[in-house]
Amino acid sequence: MGIIAACGLLACDARFADLRPADATGTLPEDAGAPLEADAGRPGQDAGSPADGGPGLDAGPPLDASPPLDASAPAPVLVGSFEGRGGYDAAGSVTLAPAEGGGLLLTLSDDFASAAVPGPALVVTSRDRLGTALTDADTLVTRLGADMIRGPGTFSVPLAAPPEPAWVFVYCEPFGVETARARLEPR
């Protein structure tokens, strides 16, 4: 322990430089990302609610350009199982269901687990692969914190209806790498 402490004294903090173009602020909408009150018990997370602007179910038009299946009909409940991508492990399932009052809820199962890469993002899309960059066809739901890569979770999705076809990805956005994927189909 003494050696580690001494090395800590020798160690130097790295300096970070933000190299993003001035007009780029990331693809996560400000109103997305907070887990719903149902997940208030998860450690380290602030539960969001429509009242505090968290989920943003009523925050303007959907971000996803994919056409809904049928805007007048209730969205079906879709389910899928995660598979690892690119050598990363993943487990568990995901459900995309209509939310009370409109919009969609994305629910991760109790046995959900994904690889421990920094800041993995949950993405709903009609594309079967994301490549190295998100597009207008993709909806970034939230970034999973360190305590969120395992276990259940429920998140609002700022879409009126699921895309067709519907996929959910766990995605490392800066890196541009998919770590998990689930194809959603009607239950």
Add this chain to the structure above:
Amino acid sequence: MRRLPSTTAAALAVAVLASSLAAPTRAEAQAWIREPGSAFASLAYRVIRADRFYAPDGDTLPINDFRQHTLALYGEVGLVDRWLMATLDGELLRRSVLVDQGATTGLGDLRLGLWTGLLEAPFRLSLGLQVGLPTGDPSPEADGDPLSQTTADLLPTGDGEVDVALKLAAGHGFGWRRVQQFVQAELGYVLRTTPRDTPASLPPPTDIRDQLAYRAETGLRIDRPFLERFWWIVRVAGLLVVQDRGADTSSGAPRIAGLGDGVEYLSIGVEVLAELGAGFGLSFGVDGAAYARNVPAAPAWKLGLTWQR
């Protein structure tokens, strides 16, 4: 079996002994314990430009453009004739860049070593103990939005842990006609420990799995005017994880910088060392991976300045 005349046998023995004392004077050569006061140092700039990455399963994945620049220092100094030599190996500067996203710059990790000679003939054999010090930053901080912090988390400048490596190095130098040649091989076990810190966006640190480190190298020099200034070197080197952790989805934190748990590679490299005079030399080389996990998938180019006394 016909026995060699005793004079011939003695001459051969002397030749073998003398040749085994020859060393690649301008390369990393831990098998040869330097005499007290003798020293070698190199300062090398290394660059990697990658748009692919060796994933945990060994396949390559496309990634956003990545650059890594390092300024690496290596030094050897003899302490006790035949018995003790000290080495220093580390990155004085490590800059990792995700193009159009973010970059980290800082001191990398350092490694101190002590080597002792076990054999001088019929070949050189030495035993080394190296301690890796976590002088780099395993969890750089970004003063910005969460995406900036995520980018910073991907680009540590150090692995954050003390590691200890026990290595055996064997080497032999010999000559035939107008060619001088050396071969050396190194095998070591690297005991990895638990990082003192990981980024907040990752689970708490766990042990990094131990590794086997290996290297085999050969070089030659032609004893002709002008050509005698150059050593031509070919090497293979690698790291191999020796513990299987199975399909634990929270194990490790594979990151683009090639640090941390689960890093493996088998690299093949070539290098030319040129003597400039007055103890100085220039080196130029490139290493590429034949197989790897959790490192950028691109060649590493190196330009170095060497000095020897």
